[in-house]
Amino acid sequence: MSFLADLLQLYGRVFRRAGLLAGRNLALGLVVLLYQVLFGIVATVALPLGLVGGLLLQLVVAACASSWLAIVEQVVRGGRPKLADLPASFGTYLGDVLTVTFLLWVLELAASLVLPDGSFLRILLRLAIIVFFNAVPELIYLGHHGAAELLVESYRFVGENWVEWFPANVVLGLALAAVVLVVPAGPSGMVLGVAIAVWLFYAMIARGLLFQELSTSTRRSREFRRRAAG
Numbered sequence: 001m002s003f004l005a006d007l008l009q010l011y012g013r014v015f016r017r018a019g020l021l022a023g024r025n026l027a028l029g030l031v032v033l034l035y036q037v038l039f040g041i042v043a044t045v046a047l048p049l050g051l052v053g054g055l056l057l058q059l060v061v062a063a064c065a066s067s068w069l070a071i072v073e074q075v076v077r078g079g080r081p082k083l084a085d086l087p088a089s090f091g092t093y094l095g096d097v098l099t100v101t102f103l104l105w106v107l108e109l110a111a112s113l114v115l116p117d118g119s120f121l122r123i124l125l126r127l128a129i130i131v132f133f134n135a136v137p138e139l140i141y142l143g144h145h146g147a148a149e150l151l152v153e154s155y156r157f158v159g160e161n162w163v164e165w166f167p168a169n170v171v172l173g174l175a176l177a178a179v180v181l182v183v184p185a186g187p188s189g190m191v192l193g194v195a196i197a198v199w200l201f202y203a204m205i206a207r208g209l210l211f212q213e214l215s216t217s218t219r220r221s222r223e224f225r226r227r228a229a230g
Contacts, residue, residue: 003219006219007163007164007167010164010210010213011167011168011210013209013213014168014206014209014210014213015206017209018202018205018206018209019202021075021076021078021205021209022075022198022201022202022205024080025075025080025081025201026198026201027083028071028075028081028083028201029197029198029200029201029202030194030197030198031067031068031071031086031197032068032196032197032200032201033193033194033197035064035067035068036193038060038064039057039060039061039064042056042057042060043057058101059098062094062097062098062101063090063091063094064090065093065097066089066090066091066092066093066094066096066097067086067089067090067092068204069092069093069097069137069140069141070085070088070089070092070093070141071085071086071089072141072201072204072205072208073141073142073208075205075208076141076142076205076208076209076212093140093141095147096140096147096150097140099147099148099150100136100140100147100150100151103148103151104129104133107129111125131158131162132154132155132158132159133151133154133155133158134154134158134165134166134169135153135154135157135158135165135211136150136151136154137204137207138207138208138211139153139154139157139211141208142208142211142212142215143215157211157214157215161214164210164214165210165214168206168207168210169207172203172206172207175199175203176196176199176200176203179192179195179196179199180192180196183195183196
């Protein structure tokens with residue numbers, strides 16, 4: 001029961017703080033829509049180019065991921081990012097994102113050579129990748145590990161904190177599904193697009209704050225904190 005009380009207190013702090021930070025920087029949450037527009041423009045140009053076009057699209061996706069992580073980092077750390085910071089953010093974590101993407105591609109390629117697509121072991125491997133490498137985004141912008149260490153550090157973090165990490169992520173995921181099901185699409189899907197962008201912004205901030213809490217405290221220290229607070 002004490003563990004449950006500590007966990008609920010932890011989630012309460014994280015979700016409240018995430019709401020305040022997301023509300024304070026709400027306009028930046030809409031940059032996801034800008035990424036979609038940018039991807040659509042590049043895709044129109046790149047698709048006829050074959051392999052080169054595919055590589056260009058991957059580069060754009062990685063640059064957008066870098067920008068997103070850089071923006072979320074500033075918010076999580078209590079900063080006030082501005083739209084003027086957006087151009088530089090595309091290169092902030094581009095190298096790390098590309099390295100992780102390449103390593104996952106190599107892992108998937110190796111699996112395809114020995115495991116038939118659709119087999120139980122192949123599905124199990126993909127689930128394991130989702131689970132054990134789940135904290136890679138936060139490790140990129142909060143952990144500041146070398147690119148080659150990110151997957152190992154994510155495995156370690158998840159192994160130590162899975163009890164606290166995954167319930168919150170499941171709740172955030174279910175809430176996103178509810179947004180998709182409940183919010184009307186609106187003209188050209190804009191209403192739903194904005195709702196999804198805002199929720200993703202909030203969810204990423206909440207994940208970042210939770211990662212900070214779990215990385216800088218232990219279950220015993222959180223229990224002590226709860227008891228000291230009465």
